[in-house]
Amino acid sequence: xxxxxxxxxxxxxxxxxxxxxxxxxxxxxxxxxxxxxxxxxxxxxxxxxxxxxxxxxxxxxxxxxxxxxxxxxxxxxxxxxxxxxxxxxxxxxxxxxxxxxxxxxxxxxxxxxxxxxxxxxxxxxxxxxxxxxxxxxxxxxxxxxxxxxxxxxxxxxxxxxxxxxxxxxxxxxxxxxxxxxxxxxxxxxxxxxxxxxxxxxxxxxxxxxxxxxxxxxxxxxxxxxxxxxxxxxxxxxxxxxxxxx
Numbered sequence: 001x002x003x004x005x006x007x008x009x010x011x012x013x014x015x016x017x018x019x020x021x022x023x024x025x026x027x028x029x030x031x032x033x034x035x036x037x038x039x040x041x042x043x044x045x046x047x048x049x050x051x052x053x054x055x056x057x058x059x060x061x062x063x064x065x066x067x068x069x070x071x072x073x074x075x076x077x078x079x080x081x082x083x084x085x086x087x088x089x090x091x092x093x094x095x096x097x098x099x100x101x102x103x104x105x106x107x108x109x110x111x112x113x114x115x116x117x118x119x120x121x122x123x124x125x126x127x128x129x130x131x132x133x134x135x136x137x138x139x140x141x142x143x144x145x146x147x148x149x150x151x152x153x154x155x156x157x158x159x160x161x162x163x164x165x166x167x168x169x170x171x172x173x174x175x176x177x178x179x180x181x182x183x184x185x186x187x188x189x190x191x192x193x194x195x196x197x198x199x200x201x202x203x204x205x206x207x208x209x210x211x212x213x214x215x216x217x218x219x220x221x222x223x224x225x226x227x228x229x230x231x232x233x234x235x236x237x238x239x240x241x242x243x244x245x
């Protein structure tokens with residue numbers, strides 16, 4: 001069972017991928033986020049890993065502050081909704097690297113957090129040998145899900161801002177993929193129809209139960225052409241996953 005890191009924009013199917021792996025015996029870490037109405041099957045994210053990624057992003061709050069489409073600035077724990085400019089590259093100070101090593105689950109691990117799209121390079125050698133699994137779906141489906149499901153007290157994010165999040169995350173992932181490492185791209189639809197589950201199982205040399213993919217939990221759909229600003233990235237992701245929309 002090969003270690004892996006699951007990443008992609010929130011509300012895109014990353015929890016489904018991580019749940020499949022957790023059910024197969026992967027270690028997702030300690031103190032996992034509990035299920036809630038927006039993720040009834042669970043999120044399979046370690047609070048400790050999330051806190052480290054928040055700390056890596058916090059120094060760059062000014063880079064995405066005062067954006068249109070947010071009811072208020074993002075607070076602690078909410079930076080998975082950030083739109084980080086491509087020139088900003090989070091780095092880990094020495095004291096934080098100690099905590100990163102301690103937070104890494106024992107192998108075989110599955111580390112999952114939408115923030116990894118921005119912080120992956122900071123984790124560097126700690127993920128040596130891991131397979132990077134990028135999960136994505138139609139940009140409009142993700143944007144609608146973010147606009148509907150985000151519930152942090154008085155924080156709301158409109159669908160247009162959510163499209164900016166989608167674009168920022170996957171632009172960063174596609175750029176990072178070109179820089180090296182072994183990657184597997186999977187469309188959310190491929191997890192639901194089982195073809196992506198088979199590809200993931202082969203890549204990690206593990207038996208996965210496709211019945212974990214509950215179609216009834218898929219509440220946001222989209223068809224047709226994606227918005228123009230996301231079209232090229234979505235086409236590239238679909239090609240990498242051998243997915244025909």
